[in-house]
Amino acid sequence: KYKLDNRKSNVDMFNLTGPSRTNRPDNTAFTQQRLPAWQPILSAGIVIPGFTLIGLAFIGVGVALFVTSQKITDLEIDYTGVAATSPCFKCTSFAAENCMCQMEFTLTTLFEGPVFFYYGLTSYYQNFRTYGVSKDGYQLSGDTYYFNNPQDSCAPYQYDSNNNPIVPCGSIANSMFSDTFQLYQVVNGMKKQVPLDGKGIAWWTDYNIKYSNPALVNGSFANAFSGTVKPVNWSKPVYELDPTDQANNGFLNQNFLVWMRQAALPKFQKLYGRIAEGDYAQGLPAGNYTLLINYSYPVISFGGTKKVVLSNVSWMGGKNQFLGIAYLVIGSLCIVMAMVMLIIYAKYKFTDDDEDM
């Protein structure tokens, strides 16, 4: 306490005897704007090392990317069937139902594994704003209240004509890609099925956290969806999406999850399965292959195309030449700039010296 009083009286005395300090601004580096500062000045001489360094680094990265990208093989098979010669042409007419078509291709060398099997669409605007909005996140997270009362965002795929709630509601779900694929290797005239592993193709978080199925009702999964109807375009209800694997049904169906993650661009591909089992763990050996397609998804009406893509992936994902080339170009540009700067620097340096003389 003594100390406190002492200080107080000090302050008083201070005020009394040093009145000039009362209104005087603090003389600190901050208030006087004298903080020590680094003041870089950009000039030709200074940026040369920077450009050189960036240039070299970029060329290095560019080469690595380019080489990696070169190693990746991919195979695209367009099966839209626009041309009359295409095996799938027959399926493009409206009359065709449960149409199957076969595409054949030949691999001359080993298609190194693991091979990823994608389907791809073009001119398909999954990023169309009203389309992207058209789903009910609560419903998809298994909240049964929203089974009977889908959110308005799903309209007009909220209720069917009989006013039954649609589950899963909304346009995204309704327009789910419905083609299915089977891949066969032709060995000695015999078709040997190549297993397409459809597990784990969706995001881990989507499967485990974001989406979940409703709890079983009376031990039956189907009962959980009672009172709701399937989306208009669907042939099967959501709890029967995968007849082969009971666990791969409902909102946790892997293909459904993949579809629900909207593509960013109108030309996109989505993972269908992986070839990583049995004989094909090392990849697809050279030979003839047959792709059997259950063709049901209409795209020709809006000028879209459908394709299947086989690709092996590296650390940088699928095949993409762009990034490597871009790095190389920019890296070279930086080197060129460094040289230009060097010339300018030298020229000005000498003229400066002349002036100084």
Added chain:
Amino acid sequence: FFPWLVCRWRGGDCWCRTVVSNLPYEDQRPRNQPNRRYAGNAVKTNKYTLWSFLPINLCEQFRRLANIYFVGIAALNFIPEVNAFQPQVALIPICVILTLTAIKDAWEDFRRYQSDRELNGTPCLVYSRSQHGFVERRWKDIQVGDFVQVLANDIIPADILLLHASDPNGVCHMETANLDGETNLKQRRVKSPFDPLSFNATVICEKPNNNLNHFKGFLEKDQIKIGFGIESLLLRGCTVRNTAAASGIVVYAGHDTKSMLNNNRPRYKRSRVESKMNKEVLCCVFLLFCMCLIGAVGHVIWLKTFSSVPIYFIPDSDGNETPSVVAGVYRFLTMIILLQVIIPISLYLSIELVKMGQVFFITQDIDLYDKEKDMRMQCRALNITEDLGQIQYVFSDKTGTLTENKMVFRRCTIMGTEYPHTENGESGKWVGQLWSHQDTTVGRDNILPALPMDRHRHRDSTAGIPSLAFSSPLEREVIPDQNLLWSVKEVERRGVAGHWGLQGATHLEFFLALAICNTVVVSTETAQRQRVRVRGPHNSSRSRGLLPECMEGLFAQFPCLRQLSSCLKSVSCRRHSLSEDPVQSTLYDIPTSSSSVVSEDEVQASSLAGPKEVHYEAQSPDEAALVHAAKAYGFTLLERTPSHVSVRLPSGTTLTYEVLDVLTFDSVRSRMSIIVRHPHTKEIILYTKGADSGIMERLRVIANKTQKHLDMYANDGLRTLCFTRKVVSEKNYYDWLVLRQGAMAAIDRKDELVRKTAADMETNLTLLGATGIEDRLQENVPETIQALREAGIQVCVLTGDKLETAVNIAYSCKLLDQQDLVFTFNTENTFSPALRREVCKNMLSGTLAQLPLYDTQEAKVSVGLVIDGRTLGLLLDSDLQEGFVQLCTHCRAILCCRTTPLQKSRVVTLLRSKLGVMTLAIGDGANDVNMIQAADVGVGISGQEGMQAVMASDFAISRFKHLKKLLLVHGHWCYNRLANMIIYFFYKNVAYVNLLFWYQFFCGFSGTAMIDYWFMIFFNLFFTSAPPIMFGIMDREVSAAVLLQLPELYRRGQHEGGYRRSTFWIAIADAFYQSLVCFFVPYWTYKGSDIDIFTLGTPMNTASLFTIIFHLAIEIKSWTVVHWVIMVGSVVVYFVVTLAFCAMCVSCNPPSDPYWTMQEQMSDPMFYLVCILTTVVALLPRYTLHALRGTLVPSDHLRARQIDNMPPHHRDLWLQEWKKLKDLCASYPSLSSSTAQRYSTAQSPSLTLVQDPSPALAQSPSLTPVQDPSPSLVQSLNPKLAPNQGLNSAAL
């Protein structure tokens, strides 16, 4: 009889306020109170109450267009067909902005509320009928009509009509420092004595107004009217001094008081940069419109490409497709919502924050702090800091602005004899030295009693000046002219008081006039002390505060010392009376208020040695100087009351004059008079003093010699005053008195009538003599003006002073240079107005015709312009305006003399509007207020003449020299910072918003955002908001030292170098380029892959953030710790917030769900590669450009920065180099021209235009060279010219 009915009777509108005493109604209900309609004394300056805050504040905020725009956008989002985001989320930005503003407002308002409460609760004394005396109440309880008593040193609670004062003469002194900063005491006088209980008169006065110097009204009692004016009104907020108690009736209370009506809020001006910025905002609106139109048209075209309905189209609720045109309109609106950020609404808030920061730094500058006055720089207008960086014209007052306004009596002329006071010239410096020295030694002198006399003697001899007056400010230092002193003494010895010979009488009368013809108040020592103590820390030295205690202790210990000390005093005082020198003892000035012992001594000493020490409280420094001058010659003003004034003569006799009337000073008459009755002869004498223009034409006999002396004084830059005397016959006086009283009681046109009666009296005067008072230049004025010049600022001085005085000051402060060609516009008074106009016109056209000759010459002559006020009036007329403005643009310096306040403001307004230049007006007095308000930036100097100028100003400084740093450093910084910040802000928004726009080409122009809306909000709110604000407050291109050394760096701001339309468009173009890069590099990388919307958006968002941050990093000129923290902090915050949000928000705001996207991307090496590439490509052009510019076309600023980066000794060398180079460049043409030519220009630097009344000459105006001897003005300029010529020829 109800007063307000009286009001009604007097017809139509009520011009007056009627107040009666509240006492008879004390017990009645408020309904019956007669004065209930007038505002009470409680003040409320807060705008809001707890309940009304929300609605009122919202209302106020929605007056801003920007907020309405924001709300409109948010509302648009609630239309389902149009909305781009979830409607609720779209409300967030507007809510944030409204909340922030509301918090700011609330805080300010709360502070006002607190100070109000404190003020309202202050105790005061109010008369109560029941208690039969004054009882304590609070300020807020006071009503109009109450009787209030104010004790000494109390603050006056309301505007009170003074009815009683403890002083027997009915005088009350008050100090108005709180109101206008004037520290001198003002006298207030009781007009009619009263007793509260029996007070039954009605007070009728004017309605509340804000004129502090004017008040009129009358007391009506039994049909007798007693008029009163401002001299009877105690003003709220002032302090009573020297008066034990004063009481009166409250006439205005609370918000009606003059001080409250004068209490203006800080002004809100719109700065030039901001108004320009608003145009750029319109450009952004246009840009937005174009983008939305592209979106809408694109959408329609896109829809047309589909022959049938794609599966991903959503029909409306009826199952129908929207017609494509309607869809296009919808998309247009959606786009507006989506791209709204391009219009930088948050810019306004950011600018406000930046300016707050800038104001903080300006006020914190220790270089702008004035130690003597303990004053910082004040920014009264908060939002025009950057205008300081664009000033092109500075209009300055002279007195008190360029000069100290501390007057020193320098010379006088009596009856045609000039007394040069040669020693006096040196005294100023000497006193200054001694003064600072004395501060530290005075204590010792007294404590060591063995030495003092020797000490004093010693010091006297070394200084070589016989008299000492310690503790005196400059104006008290007058060393008498020996000749004059001798003749005064001679005269006095010969004659008895009042019966001097004719010749001698004039000498004595002259000093008498000096002593009594003024309004100086004599105050006592104690009053002075109290004041100093109460006002707190204004004492200048530390030793003084400690001294009393030491002394006390010492005296207590050694009683003998005390005796010795008093003994010493009497000795020194006796010496005073013996030598007849105006010596004040050193010992007197030791502040002894806390030591009763010493003050007793003092009293003893003073009674022993004669009259006690007097202090003068003068309203103008001139008066103080004159009174002190008179005192130096032994004519000591001893006392001044309303009724009499006492003067002690050198012989020691005291004359007490009865004061009959004082004709106060006004600027129209430019003189003041006092009418007194001589105590012995009983003659009525009128003493008048005034400017020679106001006196000379009223003299009985023209005094040529004195006029010559006056011209000489003016030439030396002295302020001149003439003193006259006149004996008035009794009859004349009483005749006049009737008129006078009539005028005083008048309500309508009172001023005019009073002035007229005063002028009637002031005729047929006899000249006694004239004085020359020096007004010293403030320190560093020439350097400051020089620096402003170099900075490309035109300096104009507008003064009320005489032409010659002003011209000389102009030369001495380097406004005019000896090399300058000076045109003088001066029309004689004697011409008729029409002729004057004609002459003026011819002069103007003649000069304009002449000017190109000088411009084309190889040696470019800088032109100065000197204009007399009367001529200025003509030039400001509409037909001559154009020519005048044209002339001004050619002139390097403009000097206007004898200008009225109105003319000052008209000059400013004219140049400002015709030339479109940025103007700054600086002044210190009430006469500069018009000018300060007319200019873009008004700067007030808190000086000797009160605070009116400061009140009207945007910035207040205490010395003229501070203007240099204020403009060259702070102005420069603020402008560059703000300009860069605004440009950056535009860039930032366009760059970010365009990302979304490019995406529209890939989503069918449907208004999808690939970045989650929350991130878009965060992006502007958290990630990128702090860096530009910091940039706007703290960036520093060139250091203060270099800016001060190289004023020409300032020129960039004048020509809007920092903020051009081109700069804006370059920034926008860069923004487009960068957004293209930020969009398309990720686009091509992820094209055709299985990437989803928000995963694509993440690298775009991140790359964009890096680009925007690094873009700023390129622009930042100096990196301090704060810069690093904020820049790195922003990036860190981005990652932390984004990761956290992506982890937490599973489906918190459907349909946008960025869940885990950031984490997904950050686990992918491609993400980093994309971000790095994008950032590098985006910034490469700007970086390269900066580097190339730094080498190929380095700007002055860049060079200055290079110099700035050098080590100190190198830097000085380079700065010298630079200056030399510049001087060389400047003088190069003149070097090349022949020596002879140079000589000729040097020989005739001052060409004076003199008009000739003969029409022949008027028709062919010509430049008359200085050598022409006919006009008096030319002669007056000659002395100045001569040394210059010598100098030049010597140099050659």
